Amino acid sequence: LDNPHFEAIPVSTVIADIIDNWLLATKSKDKNDVLLQVLTIGNPYLALVFANTKERAKEIASYLRGHGLKIAEIHGDIEPRERRRVMKAIQNLEYQYVVATDLAARGIDIEGVSHVINDDIPDELEFFVHRVGRTGRNGLPGLAITLYGPDEEDEVAELESLGIDFKAKQIKDNEIVDVKDRRARKQRVATTKKLDPTMVGMVKKKKKIVKPGYKRRIKNAIKRQDQMDRRIAQRQEMRATRKANKKRGETR
Incomplete structure (x- = not known):
């Protein structure tokens, strides 16, 4: 046709x-x-x-x-x-x-x-x-x-x-x-971020009786760990920047 x-x-x-x-x-x-x-x-x-x-x-x-x-x-x-x-x-x-x-x-x-x-x-x-x-x-x-x-x-x-x-x-x-x-x-989307081994131990810890504030302490500990990780990353970035600036100064 x-x-x-x-x-x-x-x-x-x-x-x-x-x-x-x-x-x-x-x-x-x-x-x-x-x-x-x-x-x-x-x-x-x-x-x-x-x-x-x-x-x-x-x-x-x-x-x-x-x-x-x-x-x-x-x-x-x-x-x-x-x-x-x-x-x-x-x-x-x-x-x-x-x-x-x-x-x-x-x-x-x-x-x-x-x-x-x-x-x-x-x-x-x-x-x-x-x-x-x-x-x-x-x-x-x-x-x-x-x-x-x-x-x-x-x-x-x-x-x-x-x-x-x-x-x-x-x-x-x-x-x-x-x-x-x-x-x-x-x-459900699984997170790709890995916890510090210490944090993993806290999360996986089994307790027959969960004391009041236990979950809050885990949450605060993870938050402190995140802050520490960010500070370490910032320091590494600053060091890398200073090293790069120093190298450019030497080449001039």
Whole structure:
């Protein structure tokens, strides 16, 4: 075409407003155990769990079956005939939990999905929209829960920049509760200034009973140390200046 015109549809208009996007940090927890907790706590009408690879999908399905859940699988290792049979069984509400790869994210329509669980953020971020789009249909509310590790903050930030509004959550006392600010730890800026070893000893000193004024004495000691450091620096600067002036006088 000559001089074609391109229109980009923002992600925020693709994901329905009736879908809640939750972000759940796995940190050092076992991801399979977190998945099991999410599925059993939420008691979904129909949950669709997405994995990035068929190997991971089979691992999840095996783990959940081992804990008594009836699981349907949809991925590349399932023959087309068996896939059609499984799809029909899902439509007949014979399964409450479905584990799939992105094969089910596009082109396969599963009615009644109340929960979408992302075991991982997809390698291609556009698939995130397709995955989440499996729920929140026909005017019914939907819930999308994305599990992520500390090494996936960049991917989360990129999804947020596309207009996806996440609500940070955590599992506590067998409930999914709000997290005030998942980035609070990262937003803290550590000082690069090193304390004098004596000051470090005072700050790190452990006391069973903290006497009144103890913190104030530490603060005053650090302040005096700063003043001393500044005076030493000023003296060194004055000496360097005098030495430079003397050297210029000798060269003349």
